[in-house]
Amino acid sequence: MFRFDNTYARDLEGTFERALPATPPGPALVVLNEPLAIELGLDLEQLRPVAAQMLSGAKVPEGADPIAQAYAGHQFGGLSPRLGDGRALLLGELIDRDGHRRDLQLKGSGRTPFSRGGDGLAALAPMLRESIMGEAMHALGIPTTRALAVTTTGARVAREGYPPGAVLARVAASHLRVGTFEYFAVHGDDTRAALLVTYALDRHYPDADRTRPALSLFECVRDAQAALVARWMGVGFVHGVMNTDNVTISGETIDYGPCAFMDAHDPATVFSSIDHGGRYAYGNQPAVMGWNLSRLGSALLPLIDPDPDVALPLAQAALNQYGAVYAKAWRAELRRKLGMVSEDAGDDALLAELEALLAAHHPDHTMFFRALATAARGDAAPLTALVPDPGPLIAWTERWRARVALDGAPTARADAMDRVNPRVIPRNHRVEEALAAAVAGDLGPLERLMDAVTHPFEMREGDEAYTGPASEQFTAGFQTFCGT
Numbered sequence: 001m002f003r004f005d006n007t008y009a010r011d012l013e014g015t016f017e018r019a020l021p022a023t024p025p026g027p028a029l030v031v032l033n034e035p036l037a038i039e040l041g042l043d044l045e046q047l048r049p050v051a052a053q054m055l056s057g058a059k060v061p062e063g064a065d066p067i068a069q070a071y072a073g074h075q076f077g078g079l080s081p082r083l084g085d086g087r088a089l090l091l092g093e094l095i096d097r098d099g100h101r102r103d104l105q106l107k108g109s110g111r112t113p114f115s116r117g118g119d120g121l122a123a124l125a126p127m128l129r130e131s132i133m134g135e136a137m138h139a140l141g142i143p144t145t146r147a148l149a150v151t152t153t154g155a156r157v158a159r160e161g162y163p164p165g166a167v168l169a170r171v172a173a174s175h176l177r178v179g180t181f182e183y184f185a186v187h188g189d190d191t192r193a194a195l196l197v198t199y200a201l202d203r204h205y206p207d208a209d210r211t212r213p214a215l216s217l218f219e220c221v222r223d224a225q226a227a228l229v230a231r232w233m234g235v236g237f238v239h240g241v242m243n244t245d246n247v248t249i250s251g252e253t254i255d256y257g258p259c260a261f262m263d264a265h266d267p268a269t270v271f272s273s274i275d276h277g278g279r280y281a282y283g284n285q286p287a288v289m290g291w292n293l294s295r296l297g298s299a300l301l302p303l304i305d306p307d308p309d310v311a312l313p314l315a316q317a318a319l320n321q322y323g324a325v326y327a328k329a330w331r332a333e334l335r336r337k338l339g340m341v342s343e344d345a346g347d348d349a350l351l352a353e354l355e356a357l358l359a360a361h362h363p364d365h366t367m368f369f370r371a372l373a374t375a376a377r378g379d380a381a382p383l384t385a386l387v388p389d390p391g392p393l394i395a396w397t398e399r400w401r402a403r404v405a406l407d408g409a410p411t412a413r414a415d416a417m418d419r420v421n422p423r424v425i426p427r428n429h430r431v432e433e434a435l436a437a438a439v440a441g442d443l444g445p446l447e448r449l450m451d452a453v454t455h456p457f458e459m460r461e462g463d464e465a466y467t468g469p470a471s472e473q474f475t476a477g478f479q480t481f482c483g484t
């Protein structure tokens, strides 16, 4: 049923450890992502009856070659030289309907040689959370790993309250991370690092300049991650744990732990219970990605050139461009959100003023851009209702309306904006409510939430309940957890 073609296990000996998934006592399917299964070329009739077994680790599918991948990583700025898949196993690679190679990984499938003190397991709520967030991001058009399935194991895990254990079957363009390259740099293994550079370029950046592979890879990841973070910033997404082991080489969002979407726009927004210093706050994400890329550059130095005096300036020059690459991606993102097409001399000032206004007045990030489109259609009431002192935002909006009028009829501009600015995002109170119900055995709220967040741009009846922010009281007490 799965036509695996496992290049990582076959060609990169020494970059992983073989291991087998733990056998769950009573696997049961909670979520099966059928559209994704179809995308992967799987036969639904064949898959449905065996999904709980095959996607929980109960039965290793034929052709799979389960491995735990090695990686290191900087966690909150400090180097952990050996992390690796401590509770995950790559089952293998599938070629999807579009000819793209995709990893199929189990997460929460038991201990591996990288587990250190951990139990290798996962609880149901965090795995469902990853599934909701990934599908929401995908529907928003943002590169992401995705959940193919979530199964409960039939056993409870030792976390607060002994919640049900679960396994997430995750699909990714690959699971290569910045931390993968750091691992081989820490261990001084230039041979394997060079093989991984070739592998990463072949798999993700086949058109890159191969006369200087390591530098090319660095530039490609820089550009992909700059583009990704700009998209996060556009939808108000806070990843929450941007450690270098959670930064992909492909440019996909990965490892949805304590992540959340912010309601009120505030650059200082932090949800994670362990991010005391606000290192991974909403407004810090672009800068932190720059820092993470500096770690990748360092790890690649010996491959960029064996002579450090040659390698360092090359890597530095590539890194120095990150600021400009990000700024360009963010400008494009904001212009798209604001319905701007042509370039006008005053645009940059208009964008900068908006950023300052959003940071000062804290309107709901998501509702703001929809309300702006409504204002373009002639109704400023929703915009006025978003903040206690709407005067400055309204004054800005008048200037913006005059500006976008250069790009065509206001209603056409507003329609274009509604196609890129979501009406529905996974609101925190809705996510928590759906998870609590699912853990208690009621999947109704989860299914309704999934349906809403996978149609983010549409005006659908019944979705009103998913469009508004949580109460101030909820948000004041809201914290997210890694769930590990």
Ligand code: AMP
Pocket: 083, 084, 085, 086, 087, 088, 114, 115, 116, 117, 118, 119, 120, 121, 122, 241, 245, 246, 255, 257, 482, 484
């Ligand atoms: P994360 O914070 O999920 O990105 O994980 C960081 C590291 O901790 C990775 O190497 C994980 O494999 C490992 N890890 C997290 N939770 C567990 C667990 N329950 N058992 C073993 N390893 C874990």
Ligand code: MG
Pocket: 245, 246, 255
């Ligand atoms: Mg991780």
